[in-house]
Amino acid sequence: QKEVEQNSGPLSVPEGAIASLNCTYSDRGSQSFFWYRQYSGKSPELIMFIYSNGDKEDGRFTAQLNKASQYVSLLIRDSQPSDSATYLCAVGREDNMLTFGGGTRLMVKP
């Protein structure tokens, strides 16, 4: 069973700080990685995807991928209370499906 692991949290950070969300995966053959944000009672919304080792930046968000360590992370700079949500990590499989982690709940305190 291919797995994607995330700390369920909650991760609490003060407003303006950097939030660091982490995800590990078991399938060494995985090639595509996604971060979704899910507000309470809403559906997941895609934030970023990354395929290559290294960093990918989009506004206040940076995705980091290390395939050797089977590790992907999401950094949120200048965290805002509106960033409070559950963040889901998803990993692409060879059959084009996605395997989702359980999500990390982020709380940004004013």
Place this chain on the structure above:
Amino acid sequence: DVKVTQSSRYLVKRTGEKVFLECVQDMDHENMFWYRQDPGLGLRLIYFSYDVKMKEKGDIPEGYSVSREKKERFSLILESASTNQTSMYLCAIQFSGTSTDTQYFGPGTRLTVL
């Protein structure tokens, strides 16, 4: 913009009822998916479809069936609803571009079975 709609946001049904959940997309995507999401269990794939009249079982198909008669519409059917099928149901479509298998989700249907 990708648009995925689901027939209901909230639904309450009784045990034993037949339940239809509909998902409609407007982007001519082939790949459509049904997930359920439960606290502590995350997102679990029920069924998916690669094209009209095609369907494949996901990780937890028991108690469910699907129908895809038209490309834009993918229906999830609970033949005889049970209380353990109370959950958030999410439909997703997959955009297969040059280098992405990204999935986009509909708004979800929160189903309660009494």
